[in-house]
Amino acid sequence: MANLKEIRIRITSVKSTRQITSAMKMVSAAKLRKAQDKIVRLRPYANKLHEILVGLSQSLSDSEVDNIFERVSSPEKVLIVVITSNRGLCGAFNSNVIKEAKRVISEKYYDQFKKGNLKLLTIGKKGFDYFRKQSVNLLPEQNNLLHDLSFDNVARVAEQVMSSFTAGDFDRVELIYNQFKNAAVQNLTNELFLPVETVPAGKVKITPVDYIYEPNQEEIIKELIPKSLKIQFYKAVLDSFVAEHGARMTAMHKATDNATGMIRDLTLLYNKARQATITNQILEVVSGAEALRG
Amino acid sequence: MKIEIITPDKKIFEGDIKSVRVPGKKGSFQVLKDHAPIISTLENGSVIMVDQEGKETIYEINGGVIEVKANKIILLADSVR
Numbered sequence: 001m002a003n004l005k006e007i008r009i010r011i012t013s014v015k016s017t018r019q020i021t022s023a024m025k026m027v028s029a030a031k032l033r034k035a036q037d038k039i040v041r042l043r044p045y046a047n048k049l050h051e052i053l054v055g056l057s058q059s060l061s062d063s064e065v066d067n068i069f070e071r072v073s074s075p076e077k078v079l080i081v082v083i084t085s086n087r088g089l090c091g092a093f094n095s096n097v098i099k100e101a102k103r104v105i106s107e108k109y110y111d112q113f114k115k116g117n118l119k120l121l122t123i124g125k126k127g128f129d130y131f132r133k134q135s136v137n138l139l140p141e142q143n144n145l146l147h148d149l150s151f152d153n154v155a156r157v158a159e160q161v162m163s164s165f166t167a168g169d170f171d172r173v174e175l176i177y178n179q180f181k182n183a184a185v186q187n188l189t190n191e192l193f194l195p196v197e198t199v200p201a202g203k204v205k206i207t208p209v210d211y212i213y214e215p216n217q218e219e220i221i222k223e224l225i226p227k228s229l230k231i232q233f234y235k236a237v238l239d240s241f242v243a244e245h246g247a248r249m250t251a252m253h254k255a256t257d258n259a260t261g262m263i264r265d266l267t268l269l270y271n272k273a274r275q276a277t278i279t280n281q282i283l284e285v286v287s288g289a290e291a292l293r294g
Numbered sequence: 295m296k297i298e299i300i301t302p303d304k305k306i307f308e309g310d311i312k313s314v315r316v317p318g319k320k321g322s323f324q325v326l327k328d329h330a331p332i333i334s335t336l337e338n339g340s341v342i343m344v345d346q347e348g349k350e351t352i353y354e355i356n357g358g359v360i361e362v363k364a365n366k367i368i369l370l371a372d373s374v375r
Contacts, residue, residue: 038303041303041304041305042302042303044298044300044305045300045301045302045370046302048300048361048368048370049359049370052333052359052361056333150303151301151302151303151372151373152373155372210331211331211332211333211363212330212331212332212333212334213332213333213334214318214319214320214332214333214334214335215319215320215334215335219319219335220333220334220335220359223335223359224335224359227359227372231302234302
């Protein structure tokens, strides 16, 4: 049986670990709330933009608008945007994304990868650190995006991606990230970013209103599509950010629970050992006295 | 007449106003009560709102789009300075 001192030291160390994990859980919970607010604030903008876009594309037939983002060709040059987190300790959050990215590279786009026409853009340090060691072409990482997450910063990155698409550097861009469902569940998402699929008519019901369009419908659509792309990109990054904090909160909650269980077991062990030593000591005293008497 | 000014980061303003002047792509224009339905893209410039008491509020926006329908204005701005 382990001696008393050893057990005592272990109990103290587990206790301090529990303190750290429970503090991290609290921090993540607060950050999660803040990040969720951001998504809620984005929603009216995204919805309205989508509504206008759908309304416009319904009143225009497809051929009237030649959309630069809509070039559909068999993908030759592929860009995969991998969104992870900058910090660890959030369960399988990052490894899920990395695994999916690896799967996509080795299955879906193996030919392009072989020809060296596949590039990765990593947002988040964890994904960057992993893929840096692999033989993959990386674009300059965008890790600091997650430090100061605002629409302007994300839009700048989205613009870079869009302009390299229109310049013909890539003909297909996909996003891989964790979509937030709730604090405990993240949905791994692989989303097509470019080329744009034609706006689905969807279930959005639009009462036909006789709008005046200024300057004209095509111009407006041309201007709104990049906007809605930027929103899509921003939403992906934001979703991943919220999911990260959710994942970390759950992971830290479990760690705290485990630590509590461990402390209970160790305390039991400690008390047993303590009682055993006391019993031994009494036994020694008694037998010693017995020996003297005899 | 109700107006909402929304950016992707937050809702900038919501309330009742008398008129608003916006920097349209084809030139700046003013929206008063019972304006015909319009959708227009916006340039960088200032949005000048006049509220019920005649007080002016100015926002500088960086591009966007405006929708006016049945005395309800929705202004989606890329960002507001």
